[in-house]
Amino acid sequence: MHSTQNINQIITHAETLCKSHGARLTTKRKLVLSSLIQSGKALSAYDLIDLCKENFNENIPAMSVYRILEFLENEKLVHKLKLANKYVACSHITCNHDHGVPQFLICGTCDHVKEISINKSTISQLKNDVEQAGFQLINSQLEMNCICNSCQDKSA
Incomplete structure (x- = not known):
């Protein structure tokens, strides 16, 4: 979980990144991003609608949330x-540096998500294996269904 100060620093950095691309991180975009950062887990658009209403007293329509997420x-x-x-x-x-290809470990019990990076050579080998099987790799993002240590400890 991030502190409010830490979230504000992340949002400020995100705002700078957007400006460097000629884009704007509007207030509602900041609310959605802040909600995701603060949650530390995977959220649906409807989860985000509820969080924005609960945490910021802001009603954001579903279509707007989907556009913001895009x-x-x-x-x-x-x-x-x-x-x-x-x-x-x-x-x-x-x-400000490259982290390789993002991979996601997703706890099926509590929805906590941990982003890790896989070495580019591993992804290159995977891509090669895919091509040898007669397919083309479109997206190298992997999502692995897991159970986090906290949930594992609770079930033991």
Whole structure:
């Protein structure tokens, strides 16, 4: 969980990134991104609507949230988890260097998500294996269904 000061620093950095691309991080975009950062887990658009209402007393229509999420994804500030149809804040928003290909460990019990990076050579080998099987790799993002240590400890 991030502190309010830490979230504000991340949002300020995200704002700077957007400006460098000629884009604008509007107030509602900031609210959605802040909600994702603060949650630390995968959230659907409807989860975000509820959080924005609960935390910021802001009613944002579903179509607006989807457009905001698309914008944030294009700016590489959030990732869409395709299998769960949920979103997570990028854990590398404030970094200025390449982190390789993002991979996601998703706890099936509590929805906590951990973003890790896989070495590019591993992805290259995977791409080669895919091509040898007669397919073309469109997206190298991997989403792995897991159980986090906290949930594992609770079930033991």
